[in-house]
Amino acid sequence: MTSAALRRGAWKLLEMVTTPVLPSDYLDLVSPLRTGADLRGRIEAVHPETGDAVTVVIRPGRGWRGHTAGQYLRIGVDVDGVRLWRAYSLTSPTNRRDGRVTITVKAIPDGKVSNYLVRRAKPGTLVQLDQATGDFVLPDARPAKVLYLTAGSGITPVMGMLRDTGFDDVVMIHCAPRPQDVIFRDELHDLVAEKKLRLTEVHTDTDGVLDIARLDELVPDWAERETWACGPAGLLDAAQEHWSAHGVRERLHTERFRPSIVVPGDGGAVTFSTTGKTVSADGATPLLDIGEEAGVLMPSGCRMGICFGCVTPLKAGAVRDLRTGGITEAEPGVLIQTCVSAAAGACDIER
Amino acid sequence: MTAIDPTAHLTAEQIEELGRELDAIRDAVIADLGEKDAAYIRKVISAQRKLELASRGVLLFSFFPPAWLIGTAGLSVAKIMDNMEIGHNILHGQWDWMRDPKIHSTTWDWDHVSPPEQWKHSHNELHHRYTNVLGKDNDLGYGIMRVDEDQKWHPFHLGQPLWNFVNACFFEYGIAAYDLELGKNLHKRRRKNPEFRARARAVGRKIRKQVLKDYVIHPLLSGPSFLTTLAATFTANLVRNLWSHSVIMCGHFPEGVQVFERRSIRGETRGQWYLRQMMGSANISGSKAMHFMTGNLSHQIEHHLFPDLPSNRYAEVAVKVRALFEKYELEYVTGSLPKQVFSAWHKVFRLSLPNRKPRVKTPDREPDLVAI
Numbered sequence: 001m002t003s004a005a006l007r008r009g010a011w012k013l014l015e016m017v018t019t020p021v022l023p024s025d026y027l028d029l030v031s032p033l034r035t036g037a038d039l040r041g042r043i044e045a046v047h048p049e050t051g052d053a054v055t056v057v058i059r060p061g062r063g064w065r066g067h068t069a070g071q072y073l074r075i076g077v078d079v080d081g082v083r084l085w086r087a088y089s090l091t092s093p094t095n096r097r098d099g100r101v102t103i104t105v106k107a108i109p110d111g112k113v114s115n116y117l118v119r120r121a122k123p124g125t126l127v128q129l130d131q132a133t134g135d136f137v138l139p140d141a142r143p144a145k146v147l148y149l150t151a152g153s154g155i156t157p158v159m160g161m162l163r164d165t166g167f168d169d170v171v172m173i174h175c176a177p178r179p180q181d182v183i184f185r186d187e188l189h190d191l192v193a194e195k196k197l198r199l200t201e202v203h204t205d206t207d208g209v210l211d212i213a214r215l216d217e218l219v220p221d222w223a224e225r226e227t228w229a230c231g232p233a234g235l236l237d238a239a240q241e242h243w244s245a246h247g248v249r250e251r252l253h254t255e256r257f258r259p260s261i262v263v264p265g266d267g268g269a270v271t272f273s274t275t276g277k278t279v280s281a282d283g284a285t286p287l288l289d290i291g292e293e294a295g296v297l298m299p300s301g302c303r304m305g306i307c308f309g310c311v312t313p314l315k316a317g318a319v320r321d322l323r324t325g326g327i328t329e330a331e332p333g334v335l336i337q338t339c340v341s342a343a344a345g346a347c348d349i350e351r
Numbered sequence: 352m353t354a355i356d357p358t359a360h361l362t363a364e365q366i367e368e369l370g371r372e373l374d375a376i377r378d379a380v381i382a383d384l385g386e387k388d389a390a391y392i393r394k395v396i397s398a399q400r401k402l403e404l405a406s407r408g409v410l411l412f413s414f415f416p417p418a419w420l421i422g423t424a425g426l427s428v429a430k431i432m433d434n435m436e437i438g439h440n441i442l443h444g445q446w447d448w449m450r451d452p453k454i455h456s457t458t459w460d461w462d463h464v465s466p467p468e469q470w471k472h473s474h475n476e477l478h479h480r481y482t483n484v485l486g487k488d489n490d491l492g493y494g495i496m497r498v499d500e501d502q503k504w505h506p507f508h509l510g511q512p513l514w515n516f517v518n519a520c521f522f523e524y525g526i527a528a529y530d531l532e533l534g535k536n537l538h539k540r541r542r543k544n545p546e547f548r549a550r551a552r553a554v555g556r557k558i559r560k561q562v563l564k565d566y567v568i569h570p571l572l573s574g575p576s577f578l579t580t581l582a583a584t585f586t587a588n589l590v591r592n593l594w595s596h597s598v599i600m601c602g603h604f605p606e607g608v609q610v611f612e613r614r615s616i617r618g619e620t621r622g623q624w625y626l627r628q629m630m631g632s633a634n635i636s637g638s639k640a641m642h643f644m645t646g647n648l649s650h651q652i653e654h655h656l657f658p659d660l661p662s663n664r665y666a667e668v669a670v671k672v673r674a675l676f677e678k679y680e681l682e683y684v685t686g687s688l689p690k691q692v693f694s695a696w697h698k699v700f701r702l703s704l705p706n707r708k709p710r711v712k713t714p715d716r717e718p719d720l721v722a723i
Binding site for chain 1: 384385386387388389390397400401404407444447448449450451452453455456457458460461462463560561563564568569572
């Protein structure tokens with residue numbers, strides 16, 4: 001008998017002893033970050049960055065598989081006793097010696113999780129994690145010239161890249177309302193002093209919103225640069241249009257933190273058949289919110305339609321994609337993203 | 352059972368006002384739920400697991416009498432905590448608001464032979480909805496006893512003190528059989544029903560797991576203490592069964608609790624539903640430790656009014672609920688554990704014999720609630 005088979009046998013025996021719970025439920029009491037546990041992390045420190053942004057240092061569990069610069073992390077935190085999941089960009093370099101990772105969070109108005117992390121999170125708190133994901137990353141082949149175009153908290157994935165990989169020729173344009181709102185400002189200025197970065201700060205309170213046409217003046221060779229852009233929808237829409245108009249759309253990589261379009265329609269009665277609840281829903285509210293309100297156990301992630309952490313079988317009826325207005329009808333095997341889908345008439349969600 | 356409707360003095364408008372006041376109590380608690388509550392249930396679960404593990408560990412040396420005593424006592428308490436304060440309440444959805452998949456009514460399992468799915472149906476969907484409605488709420492005597500004068504007497508009921516005692520000793524099996532509606536489903540025609548068979552298989556699997564754990568694997572792991580550990584786990588199950596049976600009997604069987612006719616719930620309003628829960632349940636008074644060990648089912652009235660409010664909140668809710676009983680001049684049935692257990696058993700003995708039809712028909716106040 002191999003040792004693996006022996007281990008499996010011993011584990012089976014343990015399961016028979018601990019039924020109805022699992023041996024891991026006992027191990028979680030003493031070692032929640034061990035190998036084989038659900039992926040969790042422990043907050044080790046919270047550093048203020050600006051008046052409303054912090055960097056959270058997390059020690060991930062043994063199951064953490066690392067990340068690529070620019071990727072984001074799904075994190076589940078208990079706010080007022082309620083488990084809430086959000087996605088935040090990783091801002092630590094991939095080769096950090098102590099194995100910790102950081103996310104940098106800016107408090108948004110009424111944001112439950114962001115405000116909790118910025119103002120209330122304490123070292124020692126256990127959080128739920130998911131493996132890093134996202135394709136807003138640097139390519140294997142290093143481009144000769146790079147442009148980072150960011151605004152507000154859109155700087156966070158780019159900071160992960162800046163800290164991780166150096167290039168010979170890097171230009172950055174960053175927009176923020178005022179100088180004191182620029183996250184990582186000191187570190188950016190250090191990079192500039194070391195001639196590792198050329199930086200243009202646009203302070204929108206005084207300069208106004210960045211006009212994309214100014215690129216020619218700010219970065220004359222922008223069209224030759226491999227560009228990573230992250231920020232509000234207005235900036236990204238303008239950038240995509242601009243790069244397309246100049247026939248260099250393939251050099252532009254973007255990351256959005258919010259879904260771009262909302263197409264509401266008629267709602268209907270939503271049945272959560274596993275839980276046995278039926279509630280009425282309008283045509284504009286995501287089914288994820290409807291389910292959470294009703295106390296249904298809904299998996300969730302980025303809440304903007306990119307991470308697929310919320311996919312759920314649609315058993316009956318139809319739903320509308322809030323970004324495109326497209327209708328999805330129930331068929332065996334059809335999965336929907338509840339965070340960007342609303343009821344389109346009566347429907348049945350397997351939760 | 353009383354011949355006079357104890358709610359007759361209330362007008363329809365007052366009953367609805369009572370309903371609104373109860374809704375307000377509920378809303379206030381829900382708005383206040385937070386980190387402390389979440390920490391409470393996690394602490395209880397963690398304590399239960401540590402106690403169970405430690406007790407089973409001690410029982411590995413159960414041939415040594417003090418170890419047997421300590422281990423058996425600890426395991427009994429752990430099993431009671433699992434079933435009452437933890438299992439019963441989580442399966443009610445009291446902690447679903449936390450959105451923690453590990454502590455949720457749809458994922459939880461307990462140290463019990465009835466699978467959670469089946470128990471939730473018969474308990475949450477039937478008993479809590481049709482509380483104390485004759486012919487609708489099978490918890491009124493579990494189909495083996497007469498606990499109200501208006502239930503028809505049958506010679507079978509002569510033995511009900513014995514049936515009740517046997518049920519108490521093997522209560523978890525009684526509940527599994529009850530959740531399976533075994534009495535009804537063992538008829539030849541129903542026995543073959545695939546849905547029933549699937550449910551029976553699920554119970555079989557659950558029984559197998561429980562029996563293997565308590566009566567085979569744990570004793571085997573105890574080596575030379577095999578027999579004494581077997582005796583210990585059997586005793587712990589017996590203690591848990593007797594305790595939970597006593598607590599649950601006190602919920603609806605003591606004297607003073609009202610029973611309702613089927614027709615009385617036709618078109619029942621929210622206020623009337625609340626009133627039925629108030630009149631159909633009884634509390635147990637006592638120390639904090641007693642409340643905890645009953646899973647706060649000692650606050651049966653509050654639990655029936657708000658079955659999905661977290662159990663750690665029933666004590667504070669009880670103060671407000673009791674004030675409403677006084678305001679509306681209703682009887683809040685409560686008493687110490689010995690008193691209520693005696694009262695319930697007394698009824699089981701008394702109603703094992705036929706009674707004269709004592710019913711004085713209450714004046715009809717349709718569509719109001721009619722207590723009998």
